[in-house]
Amino acid sequence: METILITGVGQRIGLHLANALLDRGYHIIGTFRKDRPALADLRKRGAMLYPCDFYQPEAVHQLLEQINSNYTKLRAIIHNASDWLTDTGVEPDILQKMMQVHVYAPYHINRALAPMLINDQGDATDIIHFSDYVASTGSAKHSAYAASKAALENLTLSMASTWAPNIKVNAIAPALIKFNPGDSDAYRAKTLKKSLLPREGGYKEVEVSVNFLLQSNYITGRVLPLDGGRHLVTK
Numbered sequence: 001m002e003t004i005l006i007t008g009v010g011q012r013i014g015l016h017l018a019n020a021l022l023d024r025g026y027h028i029i030g031t032f033r034k035d036r037p038a039l040a041d042l043r044k045r046g047a048m049l050y051p052c053d054f055y056q057p058e059a060v061h062q063l064l065e066q067i068n069s070n071y072t073k074l075r076a077i078i079h080n081a082s083d084w085l086t087d088t089g090v091e092p093d094i095l096q097k098m099m100q101v102h103v104y105a106p107y108h109i110n111r112a113l114a115p116m117l118i119n120d121q122g123d124a125t126d127i128i129h130f131s132d133y134v135a136s137t138g139s140a141k142h143s144a145y146a147a148s149k150a151a152l153e154n155l156t157l158s159m160a161s162t163w164a165p166n167i168k169v170n171a172i173a174p175a176l177i178k179f180n181p182g183d184s185d186a187y188r189a190k191t192l193k194k195s196l197l198p199r200e201g202g203y204k205e206v207e208v209s210v211n212f213l214l215q216s217n218y219i220t221g222r223v224l225p226l227d228g229g230r231h232l233v234t235k
Helices: 012-023 037-044 057-070 094-117 143-163 185-192 203-215
Strands: 003-007 027-032 048-051 076-079 125-130 167-174 223-226
Touching: 003 012, 003 094, 012 027, 012 037, 012 203, 027 037, 037 048, 048 057, 057 094, 076 094, 094 125, 094 143, 094 167, 125 143, 125 203, 143 167, 167 203, 203 223
Parallel strands: 003 027, 003 076, 027 048, 076 125, 125 167, 167 223
Antiparallel strands: none
8 A cells, every 4th residue: 555645634635635545545644733623534544643833843853753763665745734824014933934834844854755755666756745826926915925835836846856757746836726614705706706717626626636646657847737717817
């Protein structure tokens, strides 16, 4: 049974991917920052879950020690763990926090675990980074977040070059995938108008995209957009 590491499996995209890949017969290693009821179901299904606060460098190092102690091979690493802090003007370390979660942690995890991704058969394995649509456009209210995701996309390019042909390294850049339950009707209507396809992408779309990259033998160093044609809408 092949093993996939997914960061941030407590909710939304990460939780859906963990369950979907369990359905496909993979063994899942997952990380979470906050324990949630849904994680109990993942544990029952056989997922091995580790608490890890990516804001803490020491927690990342401890995670790597645990994985290296318990596993020798990985099929893929999927970096989904994320946070979305608003630029407040009063919190001086927002940029540091965003870079810590979206760049520092993936950088160190990938470098530490890359030897586990290189297999004896020579088949290419995968690293998939979750970026964001705003990495290519910037964001007036989330500039630190957008900058860190842009850095993650650049890291995708560097690591694809470093580990080819053994490891394929790609990114997925979603825009609207799923509204939050508390989003107002006005916010939903305004957001839907930003895309040529005025609807939520949905978790299934993310699942299909991940499977596509896992199954591909000829894609690396690319950013796959899931934005409903948002880039073609005139602002």
